[in-house]
Amino acid sequence: MNILKSKLLWIAPIAIVIILAxxxxxxxxxxxxxxxxxxxxxxxxxxGTAIQGKNVDIGGKLVDKLKDSDSKSVKWVEVDSExxxxxxxxxxxxxxxxxxxxxxxxNAMSKTQKVxxxxxxxxxxxxxxxxxxxxxxxxxxxxxxxKNDVTVKQAKLKTITNSGASMQASQMASNxxxxxxxxxxxxxxxxxxxxxxKQDVKVSAKDINDITNPVKVNDTKVxxxxxxxxxxxxxxxxxMPVWMSxxxxxxxxxxxxxxxxxxxIVQRVSATLIQFVGAILTAFIGGxxxxxxxxxxxxxxxxxxxxIALFISIAILSFMGLIMGVMTWLGLKSIPIxxxxxxxxxxxxxxxxxxxxxxxxxxxxxxxxxxxxxxxxRELIYMHQPIELNSTMWMFIxxxxxxxxxxxxxxIVRKHSDKKTEIPS
Numbered sequence: 220m221n222i223l224k225s226k227l228l229w230i231a232p233i234a235i236v237i238i239l240a241x242x243x244x245x246x247x248x249x250x251x252x253x254x255x256x257x258x259x260x261x262x263x264x265x266x267g268t269a270i271q272g273k274n275v276d277i278g279g280k281l282v283d284k285l286k287d288s289d290s291k292s293v294k295w296v297e298v299d300s301e302x303x304x305x306x307x308x309x310x311x312x313x314x315x316x317x318x319x320x321x322x323x324x325x326n327a328m329s330k331t332q333k334v335x336x337x338x339x340x341x342x343x344x345x346x347x348x349x350x351x352x353x354x355x356x357x358x359x360x361x362x363x364x365x366k367n368d369v370t371v372k373q374a375k376l377k378t379i380t381n382s383g384a385s386m387q388a389s390q391m392a393s394n395x396x397x398x399x400x401x402x403x404x405x406x407x408x409x410x411x412x413x414x415x416x417k418q419d420v421k422v423s424a425k426d427i428n429d430i431t432n433p434v435k436v437n438d439t440k441v442x443x444x445x446x447x448x449x450x451x452x453x454x455x456x457x458x459m460p461v462w463m464s465x466x467x468x469x470x471x472x473x474x475x476x477x478x479x480x481x482x483x484i485v486q487r488v489s490a491t492l493i494q495f496v497g498a499i500l501t502a503f504i505g506g507x508x509x510x511x512x513x514x515x516x517x518x519x520x521x522x523x524x525x526x527i528a529l530f531i532s533i534a535i536l537s538f539m540g541l542i543m544g545v546m547t548w549l550g551l552k553s554i555p556i557x558x559x560x561x562x563x564x565x566x567x568x569x570x571x572x573x574x575x576x577x578x579x580x581x582x583x584x585x586x587x588x589x590x591x592x593x594x595x596x597r598e599l600i601y602m603h604q605p606i607e608l609n610s611t612m613w614m615f616i617x618x619x620x621x622x623x624x625x626x627x628x629x630x631i632v633r634k635h636s637d638k639k640t641e642i643p644s
Contacts, residue, residue: 241559248566252387252574256294259392260304260316261285263297268325270332270414277324277374277407285399293395301377308381308441309602311594314571315392317399318377327374327403330429331411336369338420373435374407376400383442383601385571386451393438400436407433442601447520453600454593455569460509461531462561462589465538466554468501472539473546487630495623498539506532522603530599530606534592537615540622541588547629560589568593588614 265278285295296313298304304316320326378396380389408431415422415430422430444451476494510528513519521527545553567590572580584590595611598604606612 242562245562246566248570248575248579252570254292254388254391255573255577255580257292257388257391257395257571257573258294258296258313259395260296260298260307260313262299262301262304262316262318264321265319265323266321266325268322268328270328275324275328277327277403278319281319281399281403292391304379305441308379308384309598309604311381311384311598311602314381314384314388314573315396316379317396318379320375320377322372323374323376325374326372327407327433328411328414329369329371330426330433331414333369333371334415334422334426334430335418335420338418371429373429374433375437376403376434377437377439379439379441381442382440382444383451383597385574386444387574388571396438397436400434404432404434442603444601445520447518448600449519451601452569453519454596455565457513457531457596458565458568458589458593459561461534461592462538462557464505464509465535466542466557468498468505468535469539469542469546470551470554472497472501473543484631488627491626491630494543494626495540498543498622499536502536502539503532506530506535521600523599526606527596527599530596533612533615537618540619542622544618544622544625547626564589588618 261282263278263282265276267274267276267279269275282295282297286297288295296307298307298316301316301318304313304318307313308316376399378393378400380393380396382389411430411433449456472494475497476490479490507528510521510524510531514521514524542553542557545556564587567575567579567584567587572584572590575584591611591614595609599606
């Protein structure tokens with residue numbers, strides 16, 4: 220029973236528990252994602268109106284109410300114009316937007332005003348005909364009455380949802396905005412009925428519909444996710460293949476250098492530079508081949524295949540620079556670190572920041588390179604943004620520089636034997 224003396228026998232169950240615990244922590248963000256401060260823009264162009272000598276500002280009151288609400292799931296952000304809101308949607312700053320037109324209050328209360336004015340005119344006509352009001356007095360009242368007839372219009376509330384930014388967050392924003400539209404109709408209806416009661420005005424059946432539906436909600440979707448675009452999940456679908464290929468490519472180039480039998484400093488520096496030329500070729504062949512395979516063979520719908528291929532190639536090259544820069548000092552012992560990093564980042568590239576646990580929002584998301592990769596890829600595919608020198612690109616450049624400098628320093632200062640290193644079988 221020598222097996223009972225083996226440490227591995229007793230370590231196995233402990234190792235299994237530890238591994239399961241580690242991976243359960245890695246997928247913890249997806250257990251119960253709850254939205255926290257999902258940003259929705261609101262644009263208020265409402266100029267207000269006057270009814271019976273009283274100012275009515277439905278838009279202003281709505282904005283104040285939304286901004287002062289104690290909802291933890293939604294964060295309302297007031298912006299000055301629809302154009303500014305659209306820019307924020309394209310940059311993933313907002314997952315939705317609500318825009319109130321300049322005549323919102325006027326149009327929302329127009330039917331109520333019309334009913335009140337028609338009722339008053341009919342009442343005065345009856346009193347004139349019955350003799351309760353002398354013709355001379357009636358003439359004076361007509362001259363002093365407002366000349367402008369009220370034109371009945373539905374107020375317009377435009378809602379926009381940003382499908383490409385995140386399917387989960389945009390669906391939530393859509394539900395919130397729909398609720399806002401329903402709530403505004405209810406509140407204005409209540410206010411209108413109260414006004415009519417105070418004026419003791421009876422409403423005919425034909426006017427009921429316009430009074431109870433004063434606001435028309437026009438729902439618009441921007442950055443729509445098209446068919447064959449991974450249902451908005453391209454950043455997640457294109458994360459593991461890119462990272463895994465970067466690891467494999469780095470290992471092969473690492474052993475290409477280690478097994479090349481370089482003795483002198485000149486030989487080692489030359490081999491290191493050739494190694495990075497190989498990395499560039501590997502990254503661009505892999506990146507373009509991968510994206511064009513997805514497009515041509517698998518039918519993924521890229522609006523601009525070359526743009527995405529260029530971004531993926533740059534991403535692979537930067538990741539290879541990071542990995543080789545670490546491996547040149549730690550060797551194969553560093554590989555488990557890269558796999559753990561991958562598993563701990565999978566949910567971060569799947570869920571928007573606002574649906575992650577607070578700890579991840581505060582301490583993980585902003586510095587995690589994979590979230591920057593995923594967000595930029597999302598902007599390119601679904602937001603139709605160009606490749607630009609943003610924070611993600613500077614991060615990629617930093618990884619490349621780190622890889623080159625780290626490898627060159629290790630090449631110069633570390634001792635190298637003349638014994639060939641073989642790739643382990």
